[in-house]
Every structure is written in structure tokens, then in C-alpha cells.
Amino acid sequence: MNKLSHIYRLGIKELISLRYDSVLLLFMLYAFSAAIYMPASGSSVGVHNASVAIVDEDDSRLSRQLAEVLRPPEFKTPVMLPYAQIDEVMDSGRYTFVINVPVGFQADLLAGKQPELQVNVDATAMSQAFMGAGYMGRIFQRELQQLSGVEIEQPIKLTTRALFNSNMQSGWFLAIIQIINNVTILAILLTGTALLREREHGTLEHLLVLPLTAFEIMLAKIWTSLLVVVLCTWLSLELIVKKALGVPLVGSMGLYLLVTGLYLFASTSLAVFLTTLARSIPQFGLLAIPVVMPMILLSGGVTPLDSMPVWLQWVMQLSPTTHFVSLSTAILFRDAGLALVWPEMLALIAIGVVFFLIALLRFRRSLTA
């Protein structure tokens, strides 16, 4: 009982201190508003806004119509280019796709001679090259069939439908991923530097000579950052994601906030563990980068987990972020309930407990070494 009330009172102290840290509050405001809104409304994944140029050597009605069939949002309005500039614009990365319409294109097409249409793709634009080329090809074939009046109906029709986000709007996903990334940075860097600063200023030592255990001190730090960040996440989801960005979140908000809490437990425990490895703030800063960046980039939020080598997929199972990303999409977009997601929640708890215990073992020792 005493322990619980110690943890509670120490936490209240943390909250009071937080109220006076204006730089930090400003940062949190940015991290949960502008830093969510901007990327979610401005950028996208997949074939979107792809830049196209057309070198029209035929200059016919049909060749000019080619430019009109590539439309937003997948493609930007194509730009006409002289032939000589193909290499230059592709080298500079100004256009991802450059289409070359040969002389006699219209005549050959109407004569059914299957003219050649050359599509140059900048294959270094990984997210668009392959998909965009296929997509563009199908559009051309379909539209040209109509234009040339040789329309044939496909023997088998294919309809694709996306569940949970029927228009596959990438902003929805990006908004959630941005929240996850910022929660990760906040949980690890903030907890870590704040703890090391207390160590440098001697206040941590002061706590350790009181009748308090490292367990109580660590838990007090964790529950407060948990409370604050869960609150920020909730506000950000309601105000920025739902209201400002208009993303319909179908899942249970309560369950999601619970999962966010579990994630914070795991990631702040990881942060406390990292501080026991670093001797100073500069060391911690450099140690945190190779931990945080892979967590952000390889957790399935930026690129799909399935496309990684299998060994790496297993390694990433040790990162709490991987489970959090998968839980986030499951709960928020696919409306998965507790019955479906409990194994991943258990994984988060397990990771958190392991880091917490290691940190606990090293906590006192790291102060004295």
C-alpha cells in the first residue's frame, strides 16, 4: 500500500515539474498537431502524383489524347518535352516516367499494326516505378481500345475492393504512423534524457537515499509519461486525425488507448534500460539513434514488414513498435476487438516487463559505477 502511494506521490511531483518545462510542452504540441497534420495531408505512398513527361514525335490527335488519359490523383498532368531532353530529365529525377510516342503512331494504331509505345521508368523511385508502370500500361491499353474503336470486352472482369479504407487513402495510415513515430521519439528520448539529467544534477541520488526502491522511482516516471502521452494521443486522434483530417476511425478508442499505454510502458522501460548503458547525455543521444531509427523505419509503418528478410522480421518482433503498428491498424481501421488482438498485447507486455526488469537490475548500479 505504501509503495503504491509513494509511486502516486512521486508521479504527481513529475507532473508538477512537467508543467514548468515550456520547451518540452511546446515540442509536444508540435509533435501531436502540425507534425501529424502536415505529412498526412501532404504526402502519400504508392502511385500518387507521379510525375510524367511525354515526348510526342507523332503529334497526332491520338498521341495528344494520350496526355489526357493520365489524370490526378495518380499522375500529375503530363508535360511535353523535346526528344533530346529525355536523358537529362531522367537523370535529374525531375520526371519518374517519360513516354516516347514514335512517328506514325496514330496511323499504325488505326491500321491495327500494334505500334510500339516506349515508357521509360526511373527505377530508383522505388515506391512508384513498378506499380506505376503496370498501372499506366493498363490505362493506355484500355483507353486506346476505346479511342481506336476496337473495344473488346475482357472475358473475365476483375473488380478490386479494399476493406477498411475503401479508397486506400494513404493519409489515413500516415496520420497514425506519424503519431506512432512521435510517441516513440518522445517515449525514448525524453524519458532517457530527463533521467540522465536528474542523474547529472544529483536529484536521483537524493531519491535513492530516501526509503524508496528503484522499482518505485522507475514506475513513478513511467506512469506519468504514460498518462501524459496517452492523453496527447487521444486528443490528437480526436482533434487532428478525426476532425481536421476527416479520417473515420471505426475501432474502439478505449481499447486503442489501453494499447498505447502498454506500448509506452514497453518503450519507456526500454529507454530506462538505455540510460543504464550510457554515461552522459551525449553518449545517450548517439546510442538512441541506432535504436529509435530502425524502430521507426522497420516496424511496418514506413515499409511493409512482409518484404523484409525473414531473420529481420523475427528481430523486429523484439521491438515494441512492430506490435504497436500492427495493433494500431487492426484496432483503428479494421475494428478488431480484444478477442482478436490479445496475443499482440501480450507481446507488448512481455517486452515491457523484460526491459523493465533488466533496467531495474541495473538502475542502482548504473548510478554508482
Added chain:
Amino acid sequence: MDTQVINGAHISHRYGKQRALEDVSFSLPEGSRCGLIGPDGAGKSSLLGLIAGVKILQKGELEVLAGPINKRRHRATLYQRIAFMPQGLGHNLYPDLSIVENIRFFATLFGLSREEREVRMTSLLAATDLTDFADRPAGKLSGGMKQKLGLCCALIHDPDLLILDEPTTGVDPLSRRHFWDLIERVRSDRPQLTLLVATAYMEEAAQFEHCLMMDRGRLIASGATQELATVTPSGKLDDAFTHYQGDGASAVEPLQISPFSPDKHDIAIKATDLTLRFGDFTAVNKVSFEIERGEIFGFLGSNGCGKTTTMKVLTGLLPATEGEAWLLGKSVDADDLATRKRVGFMSQSFSLYGELTVLQNLELHAHLFDLPKEVGAERAQRLIQRFELDEYKHEQAGALPLGLRQRLSLAVAVIHEPEVLILDEPTSGVDPAARDDFWRLLFELSREQGVTIFLSTHFMNEAERCDRISLMHAAKVLAVGTPAELQQQFAGATLEDAFVTCLQEAQGLSDQQQELASTATAALTSIPRRGFSLKRTRALAVRESKELLRDRVRLGFALLGAVFMMIILGFGISLDVEDLAFATLDQDNTAQSRAYLEAYRGSRYFAEREPLKDMQDLHARLQRADIKLAIEIPAGFGRDLYAGRHPEVGVWLDGGMPFRAETSRGYVQAVHQESLQRLRDEGSAAVPALAQPVRLETRFRYNQDVSSVNAIGPGVMALILVFIPAMLTALGVVREKELGSITNFYATPLTRLEFLLGKQIPYVVVSLLNLALLVAINRWLFDVPLKGSGVALAVGGVLYVLATTSFGLLVSTVTKTQIAAILGTMILTTLPTIQFSGLITPRSSLDGGSAWMGVLFPAGYFLDIAVGTFTKALNLRDLWLQCLALLGFFLAFTGLSLLLLKKQEV
């Protein structure tokens, strides 16, 4: 010839709302020696900072060495003529550098030639007795040695005005004597030198012919020390100070000490052969003592002699390497919470919570010691009364003056009515009147409540008040006894004399040896040029690299972190989608439907899972993310196909992850076409020959097999080379601000550009090493061919690293704390680098704010260069624009830092 060196009129200074100086006017003649006295917070340091040109003059006029201090031109000439030693033991020294390296660094900043430097250094080292320790790092010196080193660094450039801010606080009496002997020597060697010294010791101030007395930001008296002292009958400076202070506070009765009479032999604290070693450094060496219940036991010794460490062992904060300690009859055990409740501890630094009010701090501690609510509230109230904190009880503890904070710390330490109090330098930095008050409290606790008090101090008059004291030096206890016994043992007229004798014996010195070598040297001949100096830049760069090389962990993290990230991200970031889990809902289950699905089953993009039962199952399994897509074939598919009724195949994707859904859809459409083709080729009836209007010739340029690593590998370099270099430099300036060595930038001829470039160079070198490692990993581990010009990659790399390190410095210049610097760097670099640099989404596809963020951050330009040289076979002719942009970023960031970096503090 009585020219004035310092002439100040109506100087006022404030920090925010707080007033530090209020209408101060005074002057000081050339060659004079002046003591500056006053309690803590009186404004001494602010005044010295202004005179040294370290702080910006806010109000009033101040002429130093025949020129106004607020004129930049004049200040630039002053750096060469003033030496300033800030408060705090060795705060402006570099702990990782040796004595010689520290002195050389300062010598170069002041433009000494190599020969001059070595000559002067040798004579200064000899005069300060530091020659034998020349290679010891400054961080491992004792307090006295640090101050002597500080003096060497200050005197190396032969200044006309020497400003010392409390140079002997925290230094043992022997070292203190040595220090003043040395100053005396310097004075006689250079009669033209003007000396201005702030001190907390009245007896030190008494030896100077001039005296300035300050209290609460005002100059309360100034003039010849002799004259000032005679204002009271005692002729003592202390009494004179109290007299000038005015407000009747002098009516305090002298401190009464009742002798300690132990009732019975009851040991509260005991240590036997306590030893503590950190690596090969012995902090505490076989220390033994016994303290009786109710006794006040004093620990005397200089900073760094092991007092604090011994106390930390007693509180269980540090485990002893050898020996044992007992507290209240129990062996010290870090996990023994019950004993901790019976002990109160007050550490050297202020360790309460500054954001909490006085009352909140007391209540929090009452609670943590498990006092019942009413008892806690009652005690907090009583202590507030007893410690006279009533009028401050709702103020934040951090905003209180030092004396009040120390009182609060003691109140917090006794709130649980402990039986033992361990106080580490509880009165350091507190003015004499407040110290007496503090001791009154201690006696009350000891004599009336029987509390055992174990404290450390370096004030002799406090030591005299202890029941017993122990003299400590260089990790060893030299002597233990009552003050009178010790005085007798070492035949000293005062306790201080006794201590000095004791220390001399311990160090094998005798008084005869105290003949000091001369500090006199030939006048400086090398006059440094004004403006940018390559030599100073180099000196700074060399110092910074030495510090980096000695912090192996930091260097290791910087290099290995980059390699680790390159490998894991190179393997990990891939947009190739393979083995997508799918399942079928084949409601037809005929030869035709199976033939159609065959194309999916055979494709490397898809991996089939258990078939679906019905639409509900389809939804559930997509929801569980068990499968990423489902293919639904309607009943009658085969029949309809034969009949030419164009049956419709449904594909269901998980839109929750749009990128993967988008990719899957692309693959599905491709495989669908393939399947149709196959059905036709196999001559299946009803699938008519499909006339494609055009032959599409798709050329994947630069990366024929569309393999992710060829594009991602070089791209990841852009990512790593922003995070690590920026993080390396981000703490460069702000850490010096937090630790105090920034004063050297304020007080020496170092210019802002020299400071920034000097800090940047070593990290640019480390980052280039990183670049080389990353290129090697790409080339040989990931087998990415380097098709283009290596020169372009190198030029781009150098410019990029220059830009990113200067970005870190910019963040460091703007922020005030290390936390803000680290978080700021991370937040400001992550978003534009990951989302808007073109690593995942090409920059040409961004618009609006995102596009601008991409344009206004260097990562995208280097990404072009890295990807361009690796995969597009480009050379400098194609990439000069990007290189130019990076150069622009470097210049812009550095320019902004120059604008925002102040050569003086507020």
C-alpha cells in the same frame, strides 16, 4: 601615476525580473589589489562578469583599461589584457585534457608562439608545483591543484588585469596558503598587474589594500581596507561589514556551544578500513572512524579528497570495495529501507525539486517517509516556523536564494526526525550570518534531541564547533580528535595552523621548501593579428578531437551506430513485395476456376493460405491480418466464361495499409492479365484472342531488376549522415553552456567563426569516416555497383556532412538545455528526412508544405547525389546544382549560427 584601470558609474544589472546589481559606482587605480566581499547573491559574480566583458552591460557606464566595455572594438583589445577565472573549481578547465594540454590550449588562444609558450609554461608550472603532474587530466586533480592550474591558464598571456571569482572556495587551508603565496609572488614579479578578487573569506580580503563591500546588489562600502576596518572598535573586517550592512542585524547574540557529554558509549556510525576504488583510482583509502550517538562529527578536507564519497558509502549509494561500515548498529545495506527511515541526508548539490514550493517539498518528503497525514502536516508547519520559512512557503524552491534553499534542505532532511543526519558541505556558499543560524539548528538537534550529526565542511570556524573532527587528505584520514586535541597534536596556534602542519607532514613538505620559483618572464613579443585566426581554430579543433578520442564510448557509438543502421536498414527497407498471403473463396470450383487461380498460385508474389469458407470468414481473416488479400470466384464462373457472359472475379484487399494494398492491386492486375493470356494460349474456348492496341515497351532505367537495395542503399546513406553528424554537434555549444567552459569563449580572443568551425572540424572528419564506411558497405556487402563518378560522391558527401554538422551546431546555438538540443535535433531532422527527402516517395510527387520541407532540407539533395552516382552513372557535371545547394545550406546554417551565437552572456 594614478590612472584608473576600472571606472564604473551607475551600473545596474538584472536577470529577468531579478535584480543583481543596483546603481553601482566605483573606480580602481592601476596596480592596485582589491578584495570584493559580500554574501552569496550579493552580485559579486555579476559585477566581475561585467568587468571581464563576459556579460553584456545593461545599464550604466563602465570603462576598463581606458575604454568603454560596451564598445566591441575596445573589448576585442581587452581579451588580450584581461584574465578571468570564473567561480567554481576548474569550471573553465577541460577535465579530459592534461595540465599541459590545458595550458597549451589557452596559450594558443592568446596567440603565443611555440617558444614563448613553452618557456612561460615551464616557469609557471615550476612556480605552482605542478611540474610533476603535467600529464594528469585536469578532472583528476584535487581542488587546490585545479585552482593553481586555472591560475596558470590565466597568467599565460601576461594580463594587465587579473579577475578571480572566489578562487579558494572549496580548497584546503594548505592549498589556500600556497595559492595566496603564489598570487603574492605574481604581484611582486609584475607590479603593474591590477588584481580584483571576490572572496567569501574575510581574512583573505583583509590582505588587500582596497576593498569593495556588496550586499543585495548594492555597493555598501568601498575604499582602503584599513580605513573601512576601523569603523568598528574591533578593527575586524567582518564587523565592519555587518556595520555597513546596516539593518540592525548585528544584534544577533554570539553562538553558544554547550559541550558534548555522551551518556554512555553508544556508537551510531562506524567505519573500518573503508576503501573505494573506481578502476585504478582510489577515492577512499582505508578510512576508519567511530561516531557516538548525539555527537557532531566533522569531516575536514579539500574538494576531491574523498569526503563526499565516504558519505555516499555510508548512505548506501556506493558499495565499498573493501572494509565495512555500520549505521545504527547495522551493516550498511542499500536495500535496507528500515534504516534509511532513521537517517537524514543532505547532499552537496541542491537536490530538492525546484519546481515544487517549499511546502510541497516538505509534504512530499513527509509522505515518502510514510508519516501519517496529520503528523506530516503538523511537522511541516512546525519546521516552516522553526526555520523561518513562513513567508516563502508558497514560493518555488528553485527561486529561493542559496541560504534559504540550504535551510529548506535541512528541514527536509529532518522531517522524519532521523536519529542520524549526514550533511555534505551544508553551508558552502552561505554567508556568515546565515551559517551561524544554521549551526544553532544543528546544536539544537544534537544536544536536545540526541541526533547524531556527521557533516563535512572546509570552514575552520565550523570545524572548531564540532565535537570531534577528522582531517582527510588524498583519500586518507590523517588525524581524528577534538579540535583542541588536534591543535595540541600538531602544535598549531589555531586549528587551521594545525591542519596545515598536518597536511605538510602528510605530503612530506617543510616550510623551508616553500621558496617559490619566479613567475617572471619576458614580455610577450607575439602580438596576434585581429580577425580570423587559423591557429586558434586549429587549437579548438585539436582540443575537441582529443576529447572525442578520449570518450571512446561516444566515438564507438558514432561509428558503429552508423554501420549498424546501414546494415539493418539496407536489408530492411524494401518495397519489393513477395509472398503476399492470400486465400481463395472459390464458389465455382470447376476446372476453369482452378485454371484461372493457377496463375496466382504459381506467382512468386503470392503465397496461398487455407481456403475461405464464406464471406464472413473472408472478412474475419482480413481483419485478423491473417491474409492480406482474398480472391472470390462467383458460382457459375466456368459456365459463364464459356457462354461469354464475362464473369466477374472479386478481389478484396486490406486497405488499412494503403501502400501494401496499392502494391497488391498492381500485382493482382498483372497476374490477372497473365492468367487470361495463359487461358488463351491453352486454347480454352470462349477466351478470344485479345488484340492489344499497342506494344508497350517498358524500360526500367538505372535499376533494371527493380531491386530495392540499389536505390534504398545509397538513399539510407543520406538518412544516416544527417542523424549522426547532427547529433554529434548538437550538444557542442549547449553542453559547454551547461558545464561552464563557455566562459572561455566569452573571455578570450576566440571569434564566433573560429569557435563554430573549430567545433565542427573533428565531427566532419568522423562523419567522413562514416561516409567511407557506408560506401564500402553498399559497394561490397549489398553489391550495389558504383556506376557514376566517385569524385562527385565524395564532393557531395563532404558538402552534405558540412551542412548536417552545421545544422547540429545551429540547434545547439539556439537551445538552452541538452534535453532541448537532443529532442530538437531528432524532431527537426526525422520528418523531412524520412518523409520528404525522396527516400520512399519521390520528391517530384510531393506538393504544398511537404514539397517545401523537402526543398528546404539538405537530405533530398544528397539523396540525389548518392542515388545518382551509384545507380544513374552520373558525374559532377550532372550534379553540380545539388552540390551547390548543399554548399548553400552549409553557409546558411553557419551564417545563422554566427548571427545567433552571442560573444557575451546576459
